[in-house]
Amino acid sequence: MASRLIVFGILALIAFLMTAPSAMTLFTSLKPPEELILPAWTPPASITFEHFERVWTDGGFRRYFLNTILISAVDAIVMIGLASMTAYAMVFMSFRGKLALQVLFVVGLMIPVTAIILPLYTTIRSVGLINTHLGVIFADLALAMPVFVFMFSSYFVSIPRALHEAARIDGATEFQIYRRVVMPVSVPAIITTGLLEFMWSWNDLLLRLLLLPREGMRTLSVGLLNFQGQQTRDIAGISAGTVIMAIPVVLLFLFFQRHFVRGMTAGAVK
Amino acid sequence: MADLELRNISKSYGATKVLHDINLKIDDGEFIVFVGPSGCGKSTLLRLIAGLDEITDGDLLIGGERSNKLSPKQRNIAMVFQSYALYPQMTVAENMGFSLSLERRPKAEIRQKVDEAAATLKLEALLDRKPGQLSGGQRQRVAIGRAIVRNPRVFLLDEPLSNLDAALRTETRVEIGELHQRLKTTMIYVTHDQVEAMTMADRIVILNAGRIEQVGTPMELYNTPATEFVASFIGSPKMNLITGKAAQEYDAATIGIRPEHLDIVTESPHWQGLITLVERLGHNTIVYAQVPDVGPVTISLEGQHEYQVGQNVGLDADLSKIHRFARDGRPLV
Structure with a gap:
């Protein structure tokens, strides 16, 4: 009993530490200006949405929100198609250079984005895609592709080989097998990929800061920096902006949580 | 078609x-x-x-x-x-x-x-x-x-x-x-x-x-x-494959006798065996026996029989149904 209490206590402490920053951010975003001098962990005595209004209109978040939604949604949708097709070829098809391609994807998994940020910037600039959503989307897809190819591959190998063979016997082409047999049974992997890529794209700062310097092209993560000066910061603005930025991701995760966990653990157990 | x-x-x-x-x-x-x-x-x-x-x-x-x-x-x-x-x-x-x-x-x-x-x-x-x-x-x-x-x-x-x-x-x-x-x-x-x-x-x-x-x-x-x-793959129970002295009697490296071509007899048996297991399936009875110089053999008898484990019995084979094999597994004509 005592050991259970200790475990419970440790878990409760970890849960508190994990949720405290989110709670403090939410409290701060809802506090009227006169309450902002109080410690961050005190809940607001009266609730106001003025910081949200300010951030949304004066802070340019309306525009940033649309930019972010556009980039993240395109990233997620295109990534599902590209990664699943690549993984399908890797798992179900035989072709020359397959091993070399697999090695390249593994290498891609190991290289951090910061290590290649300068050549990436130069490449994007040389093709004239700086300050375009397309430039960021290309960079996002290229950088995250190995992760999702790996994820889809892990899922596809758990699909019985006989299904693929039965479809071949039935006269299906590889694309028909992919579209009508393999993808419909890969919903957890599709949702996990879509959700993860959307979240990564949504939260990314580095690439957007570098590739989208123009005001009208900015995303939410870059927009948050507007509330941070060298000597001062608008803590209520940052908090409201953070909440605005977090809401879609939290909602998406809550909605697809069950599939997400299934996708992440696919192939882990028989 | x-x-x-x-x-x-x-x-x-x-x-x-x-x-x-x-x-x-x-x-x-x-x-x-x-x-x-x-x-x-x-x-x-x-x-x-x-x-x-x-x-x-x-x-x-x-x-x-x-x-x-x-x-x-x-x-x-x-x-x-x-x-x-x-x-x-x-x-x-x-x-x-x-x-x-x-x-x-x-x-x-x-x-x-x-x-x-x-x-x-x-x-x-x-x-x-x-x-x-x-x-x-x-x-x-x-x-x-x-x-x-x-x-x-x-x-x-x-x-x-x-x-x-x-x-x-x-x-x-x-x-x-x-x-x-x-x-x-x-x-x-x-x-x-x-x-x-x-x-x-x-x-x-x-x-x-x-x-x-x-x-x-x-x-x-x-x-x-x-x-x-x-010979050993087709048939259930499997054919008895016997090597050694018992096979040499028939000028073969191995002889094969199907369990249904072996019989338990009381008069002038060819071999004597000790019953090690009896399986009663109703329509037939399968008897497993250990025969000195021959090894384990399986006998399939039609109908129901009351043989007991540990019983000594005489065995006889239908000679016309014996299969003879050379050392390379090919049949001898």
């Missing part, structure tokens, strides 16, 4: 050769069973015929046409898999009509063909269910239905009964036999179960270590096995 011919078919995976110069002619409408122990290459051979694996060497002729490079679709064959391989997201009707929908046939035609196959296999009530809502036997029937709908030239069945329980296996075995009688389509059936092979086949192909040991009707294989391996 079509006949098949396999000419010097070989299959290698890298440096490992798994099938060696397979030569076989299968007549139009014939029910052929490939049988052999695990790893003998029977499923690999079926996959080569299906077009799921590439033939390393030799020629495959379907309906007289060289088909090595044809896709499974172009070969116009249907295959029933051991695991059924039904598409889990589709209903029974969609599963059965999938190949026709790929050909963009009119919906009414697909529905009509699916309904016909469903009626043949008593699947009418299950057409809107998903495979996950079916029992093993029902899934197997859907898998067969999916093959029937296409009206293929050749049916390939890869151990289709191995996931069913004993009662259902017997029932489905009969159904497949009846289906073949009705459709008269060439069927190639793979199994490791020699009882399935004996009861269903027009001809049996016995494979061992990637080679054909013998091809023949069930009774040919039973009565005149071409090798010691065939």
